[in-house]
Amino acid sequence: MGWTDVDDVNDVVRWGVLATGGIAERFVTDLAELEGAEVVAVASRTEASARAFADRFGIGRAYGGWDGLFADPEVDVVYVATPHHAHREAAGRALEAGKAVLCEKAFTLNAREAEELVALARGRGLFLMEAMWMYCNPLVRRLAGLVRDGAIGEVRTVQADFGLAGSFGPGHRLRDPAVGGGALLDLGVYPVAFAQLLLGEPDVVQAHARISPEGVDLNTGMLLGWSDSGASALLSCSLEADTPLTAAVTGTGGRIEVPRGFFFPERFTLYREGAEPEEFTNTDDPHSLRHEAAEVMRCLRAGETESPLVPLDGTLAVMRTLDAVRDRVG
Structure with a gap:
């Protein structure tokens, strides 16, 4: 075909x-x-x-x-x-x-x-x-649209974390540098992708990590910066700690808070000064991978070679940031 x-x-x-x-x-x-x-x-x-x-x-x-x-x-x-x-x-x-x-x-x-x-x-x-199923999630798309349309003013900070309290022994793939082990590639990609969905690629990357004897990151904190806007993102990932798995975006005119499971949200709340909090909910199954599959099928049927929801330039930008983080933590 x-x-x-x-x-x-x-x-x-x-x-x-x-x-x-x-x-x-x-x-x-x-x-x-x-x-x-x-x-x-x-x-x-x-x-x-x-x-x-x-x-x-x-x-x-x-x-x-x-x-x-x-x-x-x-x-x-x-x-x-x-x-x-x-x-x-x-x-x-x-x-x-x-x-x-x-x-x-x-x-x-x-x-x-x-x-x-x-x-x-x-x-x-x-x-x-x-x-990147998070980018295809209807509620994440709604959140990004609100931010893009100025619902919270100009973005100043993004916070997001993804940590698991796992018992990953030295023989586990997540501890093996030869197969890309560590918290960053498995878990940290989500907070980084979330921040870059809203702010684009940072020009400042700082990071600190606890490194395993095998040489992979077990617990990593990241501070990303955007010089043109002055915005920053405080992000973390861990293979040793069960973190809240939440996200927040704060702007000059309000903030959006996403509860546990920010990368497959069931709801988020928009707060603006002088207004009642607005809650947005997902009536669909937030855990489903079908949204990304549906986007692939839509693109193929339309003859598109790249998805506007998960653009390849955005994927490359996230990979550059992950490279920079690993460079900073050694």
Whole structure:
């Protein structure tokens, strides 16, 4: 199917899923809620894992290895759900095979790898999007629209945190620098992406971290600054502490507070001087990944190679900030 000339919004979009972990299970489950979405193939490094996943979700074809999925003529778009150290290779090979790609976050291990993927997709005229489901969440979109429209005046501060009190031993992938372990890439990407959704890319990055014996960050604090506006963002992530998981945006004319689970909010409250607090609620399932899948399908049907909700330039900007944070903390 040639996506550049599709004009029928009812055309079925055929998905191939790469990897069989927990996030892939969630994605396939949520994808079943979307009309016009069909998962036609799954691939894993072992055929047994791929077949078990396919049998569980009623998927027609299972590949032990990536090449079969990339060569499958029935696959329109590949969802890359591997650990992030494999994103560059997996997404790159899918693009080289002519497939559209939705790639999990953190998008890659660093900005250089991200730039390579973006250049490859743009050079071949293929769709590519980071699976930043937060950006596609209807309530996050509403919040960003209010800020953009001046509901709280000029933004001065953003605060956000994401920490888990996990028992991640030295052998856990989150403690392994070879596979991009640490709090920053798994958790810190959310606070950073939230701040940059509202303020764009910072020109000042300061950070401090507690580093594990293996050399990954366990607990990281970040202070980002925007010289043109004087705005700042105070952000944190942790693999050792159960932080509030909240966010707040304060401007010259008010503030917005997002309770626990800011990256999949059920509600937020707008406070403005002289007015009663306004609560905005999400009537949809805030945990669902279907909103990002629906955006991919909308783009493919419209012949768009980049999503305006999750623009590639924004993904690159976040990766540059994450690189700068790691540089500051050593």
